[in-house]
Each structure stands twice: as C-alpha cells, then as structure tokens.
Amino acid sequence: MLTSSDKSNELFLGIDGGGSKCKAIIMNKDNKILGTGISGPGNPLHGFEQATHSITESAKLALEDAGLTHIALSELVAGVGLAGVNIPVLFDKMADWHHPFKTIHLATDLLIACLGAHDGGDGAVIISGTGSCGFSCVDEQHSIVGAHGFPHGDKGSGAWFGLQGVKQVLLSLDGLVEPTLMSAVLLQKLNCKDDTDLVEAVASQKATFYAQQANLVFDAAELGDEVALAIVNEGAEYINSIARTLMAKNPPRLSMLGGLTPRLKSWLADNIKSNLAEPLHEPEVGSVLFARQQEAKKSVQQSA
Amino acid sequence: MLTSSDKSNELFLGIDGGGSKCKAIIMNKDNKILGTGISGPGNPLHGFEQATHSITESAKLALEDAGLTHIALSELVAGVGLAGVNIPVLFDKMADWHHPFKTIHLATDLLIACLGAHDGGDGAVIISGTGSCGFSCVDEQHSIVGAHGFPHGDKGSGAWFGLQGVKQVLLSLDGLVEPTLMSAVLLQKLNCKDDTDLVEAVASQKATFYAQQANLVFDAAELGDEVALAIVNEGAEYINSIARTLMAKNPPRLSMLGGLTPRLKSWLADNIKSNLAEPLHEPEVGSVLFARQQEAKKSVQQSA
Numbered sequence: 001m002l003t004s005s006d007k008s009n010e011l012f013l014g015i016d017g018g019g020s021k022c023k024a025i026i027m028n029k030d031n032k033i034l035g036t037g038i039s040g041p042g043n044p045l046h047g048f049e050q051a052t053h054s055i056t057e058s059a060k061l062a063l064e065d066a067g068l069t070h071i072a073l074s075e076l077v078a079g080v081g082l083a084g085v086n087i088p089v090l091f092d093k094m095a096d097w098h099h100p101f102k103t104i105h106l107a108t109d110l111l112i113a114c115l116g117a118h119d120g121g122d123g124a125v126i127i128s129g130t131g132s133c134g135f136s137c138v139d140e141q142h143s144i145v146g147a148h149g150f151p152h153g154d155k156g157s158g159a160w161f162g163l164q165g166v167k168q169v170l171l172s173l174d175g176l177v178e179p180t181l182m183s184a185v186l187l188q189k190l191n192c193k194d195d196t197d198l199v200e201a202v203a204s205q206k207a208t209f210y211a212q213q214a215n216l217v218f219d220a221a222e223l224g225d226e227v228a229l230a231i232v233n234e235g236a237e238y239i240n241s242i243a244r245t246l247m248a249k250n251p252p253r254l255s256m257l258g259g260l261t262p263r264l265k266s267w268l269a270d271n272i273k274s275n276l277a278e279p280l281h282e283p284e285v286g287s288v289l290f291a292r293q294q295e296a297k298k299s300v301q302q303s304a
Numbered sequence: 305m306l307t308s309s310d311k312s313n314e315l316f317l318g319i320d321g322g323g324s325k326c327k328a329i330i331m332n333k334d335n336k337i338l339g340t341g342i343s344g345p346g347n348p349l350h351g352f353e354q355a356t357h358s359i360t361e362s363a364k365l366a367l368e369d370a371g372l373t374h375i376a377l378s379e380l381v382a383g384v385g386l387a388g389v390n391i392p393v394l395f396d397k398m399a400d401w402h403h404p405f406k407t408i409h410l411a412t413d414l415l416i417a418c419l420g421a422h423d424g425g426d427g428a429v430i431i432s433g434t435g436s437c438g439f440s441c442v443d444e445q446h447s448i449v450g451a452h453g454f455p456h457g458d459k460g461s462g463a464w465f466g467l468q469g470v471k472q473v474l475l476s477l478d479g480l481v482e483p484t485l486m487s488a489v490l491l492q493k494l495n496c497k498d499d500t501d502l503v504e505a506v507a508s509q510k511a512t513f514y515a516q517q518a519n520l521v522f523d524a525a526e527l528g529d530e531v532a533l534a535i536v537n538e539g540a541e542y543i544n545s546i547a548r549t550l551m552a553k554n555p556p557r558l559s560m561l562g563g564l565t566p567r568l569k570s571w572l573a574d575n576i577k578s579n580l581a582e583p584l585h586e587p588e589v590g591s592v593l594f595a596r597q598q599e600a601k602k603s604v605q606q607s608a
Contacts, residue, residue: 045507087504148474148503151455152467152514155475163456170452171459176545199452200391203349210456241480 011071013059013078013101014287016112017042017051019130020208024058026066026076027288035068037061044094045084052097055080059101073100079291080104081112081283086144105291109283110135110144116286117255117279120293124251125279126242129258130211132157134242136249145245150207156235156242158211158260164231165217166202166210170195172227180227181220186213211259218263236267243272255279315375317363317382317405318591320416321346321355323434324512328362330370330380331592338372341365348398349388356401359384363405377404383595384408385416385587390448409598413587414439414448420590421559421583424597428555429583430546433562434515436461438546440553449549454511460539460546462515462564468535469521470506470514474499476531484531485524490517515563522567540571547576559583 010029015022022042026034039057041050056073063071078101085091086108094106114125114137124136131154133147150159169186171177173195187193190201202209220228246254254275256265265273281289314333319326326346330338343361345354360377367375382405389395390412398410418429418441428440435458437451454463473490475481477499491497494505506513524532550558558579560569569577585593 086500088500089504145478145480149507152470152506152509153474153503155471166456167459170457174449175549176449176542196390196392199457200393202456203453205456238480245479 011068011076012288012291013062013076014112014284014291015042015055015058015078015080015082016109016282016284016287017044017055017080017082018109019043019046019083022051022054022058023282023284024055024062025284025288026062026068027285031285033285035062035064035066037063037065043083044090045087048093048097051082051094052099056100074102076101077291077295078102078104079107079112079287079289079294081107081109081287081290083109086110086147103291103295105294107287107290110147111137111142112286112290113257113283114286115289115293116281116283117257118253119280120286120289121253122251123253123255124246124249126239126246126254126256127258128157128239128256128260128264130154130158130207132160132239132242132258134246136246136251138249138251141249143246143249145242150210154207156239156264157207157258158214159207160210161217161231161235161260162210162213164235165213165220165228166198168227168231170198173198178227181223181225182216182228185216185220189213189216214260215263232267236264236269239264240269240272243268243275247272247275253277257283315372315380316592316595317366317380318416318588318595319346319359319362319382319384319386320413320586320588320591321348321359321384321386322413323347323350323387326355326358326362327586327588328359328366329588329592330366330372331589335589337589339366339368339370341367341369347387348394349391352397352401355386355398356403360404378406380405381595381599382406382408383411383416383591383593383598385411385413385591385594387413390414390451407595407599409595411591411594414451415441415446416590416594417561417587418590419593419597420585420587421561422557423584424590424593425557426555427557427559428550428553430543430550430558430560431562432461432543432560432564432568434458434462434511436464436543436546436562438550440550440555442553442555445553447550447553449546454514458511460543460568461511461562462518463511464514465521465535465539465564466514466517468539469517469524469532470502472531472535474502477502482531485527485529486520486532489520489524493517493520518564519567536571540568540573543568544573544576547572547579551576551579557581561587 012027014025022039024037037058039054042054044051122138134145136143169183172180192198221232316331318329326343328341341362343358346358348355426442438449440447473487496502525536
C-alpha cells in the first residue's frame, strides 16, 4: 500500500477545468492514472468560487477513486488547465488563490490540450466542441487563433453550427430563404408547433443549447439540404483556415479535438484531413505533463 | 381645472413598454397629450414584477407631469403595448395582472407602433432599433415577419450590425479575413490595446452593447471599407425582404421606425425607399388609439 511518506513526492494531480465540468486525475511517476474525479464547472469565467470549489472537489474524488484518501491535498503537485486564464485578470485571480495543494502550475485549457495530444511535445490542435479555436506550441512559442467566444466568434463550433441552423429555420419559416429539411426536425426536437413556439424556445439560450442543435445541421447536409450544406461548408472552411494558420508554424504534429470532431472532420479539405494525427492523451494528462515540465525547470534553476 | 368627476371618463393612458424603458402618456379626448412619464424596463420578457412596477410608475409620473395627481389610476382606461406579449404565456400572465387601472387593453409593441405610425388606420411598419422586424395590420389581419430575437434573429438590427462588425474585426485581427477600417475604431472605442483585450471586452455582452457598435459599421461602409460594405448590404437586403413581404399584404401606408432608421434607410432599395411614409405618431399614442378602438367595440357590442 502507498503511504504518504514514500510516494507523495511522485504523485501528480492533473486538472482540466471547463465550462460544464472539471476533470481530475491522480497520476504516478510511471504515467499510470490511479484515479479520476469529475465535479461541476471549473472555468473561472463563470466565477472564482465555483471554479476553486470544483477543482478541490474533483481532486478529492480522484484521490478517493485511487484509494488514496490518506494522502492530503497538500502533498500533491497540481497541473491545472483552465479556460479563461489567457485573460490576465483571471490568471492573476487564480494565481492568488490560497489553494490546498503543495504547488500549483496554472496553464490555459489550450496548452494542456495540446501537450496532452502530443505527449508533452511540440504540436498544434484544432478544437471544435461547444466553442472553437486553434492553438500551437512550437519552440516554446504559443499561438492562438480564434477562441473568441459566443455569439461573436467560435465559428465552426457546435454552438455556431446550431445557431446558423436555428437562424436559417426561422428565416425559412418567414418565407425569406428557401425551405430547409432542418425545419421539421428542429420544431419536433424542441417540441414546437410553429415559429412562435420556436421563438419562445430559443429565447435567451446559451452556447450549450445551440451546440445541441449542431447534429441536425450535419444530418440535413448529409441528406443534401442546400441550406444546411451552405452552413457546413462555411463552418468547415473557417476550420480549414485555422488549420492553415497553424500549419504555417510548422508544428511536428496536428490533431483535432472536441465533441464536434467526428461530424466535422470529413468536411475539411483533403490536405488538412491527411495532416491530422490522433491525439495521444486527454487534456488532464497534459496538465500533469505541464506540471512535470515546470517542476523540472524549477530543479534545473535550483541546481544551476 | 379638471376634476375627477367631470373628466376621468375621457382620459386615456397610453403605455409603450420596452426592454430598456417604459413610456406613458395621458391623453384627453381631443388627442392632446397632457403629460408624459418614463420609468424602467416595461417588457415582461425581463420579469413580470419589473414590468408591472414600471407601467404603474410611469403612469403616476405622467399624471404628475399633467398636474392631475388628484386623478386615481383606477379612473384611467389604459392601452398597454408590450414587447413579448405575442408569446401566449406572457400575454396570459399580463392579462391576469391585478392592475390598478379602470380597464386595461393589452397589445403587442408591434401593433401599437403600427397604429401610432398610421394614426390608428391600416398599414405596415419596418422596425430596426436594437432588434428588427416587420408588422402589418390590414383588414384586421396581423402579420409578423422576423422579431426572432438576438443573437439567432433580428438581422438588419443595430445589434446585428454591431455583432457582424465585432465578428469581422476579430477575424481580421487573426488574419483570417481582409483588414478592416473598423478594427482601429472599435479597439479605441472599447479602450482595448489588442485582440485579447477585445475578446475580454465583448465577453457575455448583450444585444444593447452590440447595438452601440452599429454606427461604426455604417461609418466604415460610408468610407468604402469592403468588409463593412458587405455587412451593410447584407443587413439592408434583409430589411428589403421584410419590406417586400409586408408590401405583398397591400398596406395603405408603410413606415420605418426604430433608432437605426436614419443610418439604414439610405441603403434600402430605391422602390422601397420611395414607398416609405413618415410615421404620424409615437407608439404610446398607438396604445391610446388601440384602447379607444377596443372601448368603441365594447360599446357597440353592449348596445347590440
């Protein structure tokens, strides 16, 4: 059995804190995941209290899952990847947190996703889930494309595809654009009789709601619906342009991540599809890899 | 001096309750506005309590402005035009209100705007302010085009133009579309150094924020900026299509209303511009005209 004295220095906590959930893993020095935990939103964009609570909670759950409840949080070196900390004020707020861990290494969700996808090495990632963006890490230079948010950005994301679908259905129900196969499906899915119901159903909806409507746009496009095809092609072309911007940085590997990947990948340009490599690990593993790299730098600095 | 006994039957209250403010007027039988009042949001989409409070408050202010504080609210026949009451659940909620007036006649903001613009007669209106829509009232048949809300609808509105402008600026700062004159103006206006600042400044912003950015899109278009021109032409073309849909109903008059009218009108198709007639009264006058029409119907029914 592991005890606090002989193993704690070799246990790492990896956190991937997103807008809907916070994932935690406990990993040993041999890259074995000993336990995982999932809690609520871990994204400081939606509040500092919520984020820090979710991070701590998911860490405790991961320790419990690993059968390591005798290990204190204060013995863990934590790599914490969070959406939003590219914004300086949020980074500073999180960095000032009186956290319960031994050490904390804070990174953006993009960096840990990229490190995870490429086993800690250089590379680039295209992400299309609820939101969209591109990120590269080559020779310690980081570069972001997109990541602008909804509804003003995040083109080619689930929320963007869903929003375009809803827009076109509303316009077609008014007779202002050609009819679309998406109309009947959307009305039925949202339990709406007519466009008045639909206007009510979509009032004040957020990105996650629209992301849930993305699949019906792809379904209609695959059936040859002209309106849906135009949306899918426009979104895919934006993702192509993100990929081209990333490829200009000469990353050794390029991966595509996020929930929309299975639907969207086949619509990308051939020379981009053929360049995509499978991601090697999940983002929370990237958090551990990041923490280890930072600890290694620290010990080099200390011994120098 | 007017007294409660001799005049109250002839005094009408007209309410125009919108998302940012609620306007009230007191009007006598000779169509003279005796007083006006303005209070907070009067739109039940943003809460029943707020809406009913604003309606009552603006009515009291209008009585005060008219020097009629000795007249009780319970003596006023009220015409109340509200955004959102086209949605049945909100109409029912407002209709069930234990209001302080003698009688209440509830109508949509669109109907009272149309009645106001055409002095109580048939006609149609195109509205482009923060939101956008079309409405016609011909032979007692009402028809709505658009009015879908933001960000999924309201094309050709202030919020839509502002959102398109912000989107294109963000894409151009990433090098994904051609540079635009709007970039420097937007960054300066929002006090941003770079695109990271801009992403932070626009995070979670609502329709009213985007509507405040509409003017800079028109400014850039008028200077020949290609990106802004494409936005303005696309928005204007949508408003043209609303106008054509309305004109197919053969309204005797067509007017354009809303805060964006002065900027947008000149971009519309010539045969639409030449069809536009100046609106005759404000929407709150339309509320009084509506209340009078309903009272007249009631007395016809009672005498029949």
